[in-house]
Amino acid sequence: GAGVSQSPSNKVTEKGKDVELRCDPISGHTALYWYRQRLGQGLEFLIYFQGNSAPDKSGLPSDRFSAERTGESVSTLTIQRTQQEDSAVYLCASSFAGGHTGELFFGEGSRLTVL
Amino acid sequence: AQSVTQLDSHVSVSEGTPVLLRCNYSSSYSPSLFWYVQHPNKGLQLLLKYTSAATLVKGINGFEAEFKKSETSFHLTKPSAHMSDAAEYFCVGYVSGGYNKLIFGAGTRLAVHP
Incomplete structure (x- = not known):
């Protein structure tokens, strides 16, 4: 497709699962x-990739969070x-490049609910 | 520290009246600034951006914003609100110095009444 695609669009999981x-x-x-983006709040930066390297991981909340990217393609965020x-x-x-020069194109998001 | 502050969490206007969404920034350098819009259950879409060219920036759907360095402001305006403008609006600044990272304001929810 032409846009940023995210999956799953909705995920319900039990506490303690990955x-x-x-x-x-x-x-x-x-x-x-x-x-x-927590309910009713603004966006919280997690991580930035340039190619397959991550020069800024400062937003990851804890060591339970990790992300990787294959080349200049798919990225996976694991909790x-x-x-x-x-x-x-x-x-x-x-x-195309860093955020200050160009427009960011957003996906529609993955809604995670932890019961 | 660099920061972006949206002064109103909620704004309510009547259809056909002007819209003003306020944003102030704090930066040691001349920033790049953006406004994004998020409609319910949708991703964010760029409305307009300022990157040190003209201080008055025109965007999509009739929105515009003026960069005022003396006031450290980048307020978003529209002369006449439409029902379809109801959404969440985010003011965003670019953080310079090493990494390309955007700083988002907390957002302003715009309600438009008939």
């Missing part, structure tokens, strides 16, 4: 971002031993 969220950026976009406070919409965005 979840994996996937992002397919727009083809050719070198920069990829993950954000978290281990999920907690109720992990419930949120996880948004992925991509761009």
Whole structure:
């Protein structure tokens, strides 16, 4: 497709289980971002990829969170031993270059609910 | 520290009246600034961006924003609100110095009444 694709769109899981969220950026976009949006709140930066390296992981909340990216393609955000406070919409965005020069293109997000 | 502050969490207007969504930034450098819109259950979409060219920036759907360095502001305006403008709006700044990272304001929810 032409846009950023995220899957699953909705995920309900039990506390303590691991979840994996996937992002397919727009083809050719070198920069990829993950954000978290809790209900009624703004976006919280998690991690930034340039190619398959992550120069900024400062937003990952704990060591239960990890992310990887294959080349300039798919990225996976993994949350281990999920907690109720992990419930949120996880948004992925991509761009041609760094955010200051270009527009970020966002996916529609993966809504995670931890029971 | 660099930051972006949206001064109103909720704004309510009547259809056909002007819209003003306020944003202030704090930055040691001339920033790049953006406004994004998020409709319910949708991803974010870029409305407009300022990157040190013209201080008055025109975006999509009749929105515009003016960069005022003296006031450190980048308020979003529209002369006449439409029902379809009801959404969440985010003011976003670019953090310079090493990594490309955008800083999001907390958002302003715009309600438009008939």
